[in-house]
Amino acid sequence: MSTQYANPAPLGLCGFGMTTILLNIHNAGFFDISAVILAMGLCYGGLAQVLVGLMEFRRGNTFGTLAFTSYGLFWWSLVLIWVLPVLGLTEASPHSFVGWYLLLWGIFTLCLFFGTLKGAFIGKFVFGSLTTLFFLLAYKDFTGNASVGIFAGYVGIICGASAIYEAIGLTLNEKYGREVIPMGEPKQASVQVEAVLV
Structure with a gap:
């Protein structure tokens, strides 16, 4: 009997x-780095994502294993x-x-981005x-351009909000058994083969 996870x-x-939203509220210039960001980075951003990566491994999802485990460890390293x-x-x-x-995290994320191209918008x-965010933050650290860092903060807030949107969409769509939160799923192309008699 198969177990459903x-x-x-x-x-x-x-x-x-x-x-990501909390960190980028800081990047946008609203607050200094504090225990709020550090605690979230260790617990919810870090530990939770590492555990999710291990759960994705159990489900046979290579992409999910790589992404969630890597970003969880990113938060710990940061x-x-x-x-x-x-x-x-x-x-x-x-x-x-x-x-x-x-920059390395940006390149890594760009590579993972290509893995999303057949999925939902x-x-x-x-x-x-997220790729854009990493490149902007890298540019800010290379150049010392504070304005780029502030702009990156707003990009990061949008990025984090989109991840929450996806999470709630996956949860509610599963709960209701239909799409109640639009995810931008790709349309299934129907191919019809017609026999032409000459």
Whole structure:
């Protein structure tokens, strides 16, 4: 008898989306880095997504395993980049080196974006906006352009909100057994073969 597992993706998307919004409220210039962002990064953005990645592995979803586990560990690594120098365990990283860190994440996310192209529009939007966010933040750290960082903050808020939208859409559409939240699913092309007699 086969076991039916729940879809863990909405949990991972909410963890990603809510933490991304909080961080980018900071990037947009509204608040300094604080325990609010660090705690969300460790718990909901970090731990929850790593657990979701392991659940996606159990379901045989390679894309979900790679994406959720990687972004969960991204949050943990980002928190450590901030906290380790404060604890006196390492020197603070130069902004240009953080730029390389963000650039690598941007390239990684761009590669995953190509994996969304056959899926719903909302998935493309989440990964497309996240790719843009990483590249903007990398550019800000390479150049020191604060205006780009503020603009990136607004892009990040939109990105995080789109991930939450996808999570709620997946959850409610499953609950109601029909599409109550539009996700932009691709239309199934119907192919008709006609025999032409000459």
